[in-house]
Amino acid sequence: xxxxxxxxxxxxxxxxxxxxxxxxxxxxxxxxxxxxxxxxxxxxxxxxxxxxxxxxxxxxxxxxxxxxxxxxxxxxxxxxxxxxxxxxxxxxxxxxxxxxxxxxxxxxxxxxxxxxxxxxxxxxxxxxxxxxxxxxxxxxxxxxxxxxxxxxxxxxxxxxxxxxxxxxxxx
Amino acid sequence: xxxxxxxxxxxxxxxxxxxxxxxxxxxxxxxxxxxxxxxxxxxxxxxxxxxxxxxxxxxxxxxxxxxxxxxxxxxxxxxxxxxxxxxxxxxxxxxxxxxxxxxxxxxxxxxxxxxxxxxxxxxxxxxxxxxxxxxxxxxxxxxxxxxxxxxxxxxxxxxxxxxxxxxxxxxxxxxxxxxxxxxxxxxxxxxxxxxxxxxxxxxxxxxxxxxxxxxxxxxxxxxxxxxxxxxxxxxxxxxxxxxxxxxxxxxxxxxxxxxxxxxxxxxxxxxxxxxxxxxxxxxxxxxxxxxxxxxxxxxxxxxxxxxxxxxxxxxxxxxxxxxxxxxxxxxxxxxxxxxxxxxxxxxxxxxxxxxxxxxxxxxxxxxxxxxxxxxxxxxxxxxxx
Ligand SMILES: [Zn+2]
Numbered sequence: 001x002x003x004x005x006x007x008x009x010x011x012x013x014x015x016x017x018x019x020x021x022x023x024x025x026x027x028x029x030x031x032x033x034x035x036x037x038x039x040x041x042x043x044x045x046x047x048x049x050x051x052x053x054x055x056x057x058x059x060x061x062x063x064x065x066x067x068x069x070x071x072x073x074x075x076x077x078x079x080x081x082x083x084x085x086x087x088x089x090x091x092x093x094x095x096x097x098x099x100x101x102x103x104x105x106x107x108x109x110x111x112x113x114x115x116x117x118x119x120x121x122x123x124x125x126x127x128x129x130x131x132x133x134x135x136x137x138x139x140x141x142x143x144x145x146x147x148x149x150x151x152x153x154x155x156x157x158x159x160x161x162x163x164x165x166x167x168x169x170x171x
Numbered sequence: 172x173x174x175x176x177x178x179x180x181x182x183x184x185x186x187x188x189x190x191x192x193x194x195x196x197x198x199x200x201x202x203x204x205x206x207x208x209x210x211x212x213x214x215x216x217x218x219x220x221x222x223x224x225x226x227x228x229x230x231x232x233x234x235x236x237x238x239x240x241x242x243x244x245x246x247x248x249x250x251x252x253x254x255x256x257x258x259x260x261x262x263x264x265x266x267x268x269x270x271x272x273x274x275x276x277x278x279x280x281x282x283x284x285x286x287x288x289x290x291x292x293x294x295x296x297x298x299x300x301x302x303x304x305x306x307x308x309x310x311x312x313x314x315x316x317x318x319x320x321x322x323x324x325x326x327x328x329x330x331x332x333x334x335x336x337x338x339x340x341x342x343x344x345x346x347x348x349x350x351x352x353x354x355x356x357x358x359x360x361x362x363x364x365x366x367x368x369x370x371x372x373x374x375x376x377x378x379x380x381x382x383x384x385x386x387x388x389x390x391x392x393x394x395x396x397x398x399x400x401x402x403x404x405x406x407x408x409x410x411x412x413x414x415x416x417x418x419x420x421x422x423x424x425x426x427x428x429x430x431x432x433x434x435x436x437x438x439x440x441x442x443x444x445x446x447x448x449x450x451x452x453x454x455x456x457x458x459x460x461x462x463x464x465x466x467x468x469x470x471x472x473x474x475x476x477x478x479x480x481x482x483x484x485x486x487x488x489x490x491x492x493x494x495x496x497x498x499x500x501x502x503x504x505x506x507x508x509x510x511x512x513x514x515x516x517x518x519x520x521x522x523x524x525x526x527x528x529x530x531x532x533x534x535x536x537x538x539x540x541x542x543x544x545x546x547x548x549x550x551x552x553x554x555x556x
Binding site: 026028030031032033034035036037038039040041042070071072074075076077 | 189190191192193194195196199213214215228231240241242244246283285286287288289292293296300301304305
């Protein structure tokens, strides 16, 4: 607010004026529900997570091992040629530490999300997941090695959260 | 300015459901077919611009367009999205090529209607939140309102509307891309449940899944890629006010103005005479009749009679919706426009099989964005340059 203007002309409006219906408005909550078909590639990927494994697809033309898997190589624009497992270990490509939640409230424990290049996958391919068991977040560094911590088999549902998180591993 | 041709088409579907494929896989399959059809082009090198058409609320993603490049061969290429019907994407591609800066443009539109669990709520969400949404009800009552006024003004009968369903579903039996072909009787349509008076259940298209990809090219590229280019002679589009309170409830003015724009460019002075067959948006049976009149294919209020007399049948003087229309193919949401274009292309190439219209040289494709919109688009296509 400008220092020169002490009071703007007009009516001041407070939250309670909305609540008491002095200010008119319309609210509406959309009912938007979807169930996306996972399809060929993602169905197999989720199925394998349930088995405690991470699966990739391969392209014979560019030689890439691609995860998350897809049925086409977007680089060569051709169908992929096969399936192969990659490891549940890898390297932190980049990470960020969130101190607030989506509603801007302060988190008791920060959330660390990382892009993880998985061992066995082609350069720059892997998974996005959370990092936990790290002690002080200041100790996390790009290039550190990590390993998946899986849910017990009976708790897995075929979801990305079948991996609870990745933890740092000492080299 | 260069002429513009459609040199490749690819279609997957249409089917009531496609649980075996993700939307990405559906698009990949259609794209592969279209590139093969366009003389085996490599999208990684041979396509200048990709245009995808999608509406976020129908996909369940905000900024859905960011999810499309990989499966089209468009990663790290030049891509843009039209948030609307596929025919608006065709119009965009056409203009891009007309600028002279681009030679090959791909257009994609799809429907994964079976992924949407609350489709009618999404349609409802398209209504004005202050004036209309609070009244509740199924949003298709808007079609009932329009049909009622249209019948009242024109004297078109309910039976004439029902004839559209019989004709289109019959044509669809001959179309492998159609999900809902059937041989039904007028009586069956008339006796189907009255859902939104005067609109009856069998007069309403059922959504279907599918994807269509087109490859468009400038004259010099088109003639290298294919022996059967289909030339885009004119395109047009138009939007009427969204206000239900004040819009024209009888005449589909948005379609008339879109048609006038396309006809002017295509030098069509007498549509009934100059156009050999038409693919017209028929998500509700009466819309085919109303749109026929707005497209100036016949006089106002006469489409019902012409249909009843069989003039728009497959062997009639002006076949309308030889594909089976949306009533027969299934309603492909934002892909509707390309469903129409696909059929016109196949017909003009002489590849429409058992539903081939004889000696077809000029075909019209028309679309509407459905309830509650008043946006239409028209393309005039020909196999003669
Ligand atoms: Zn490749």
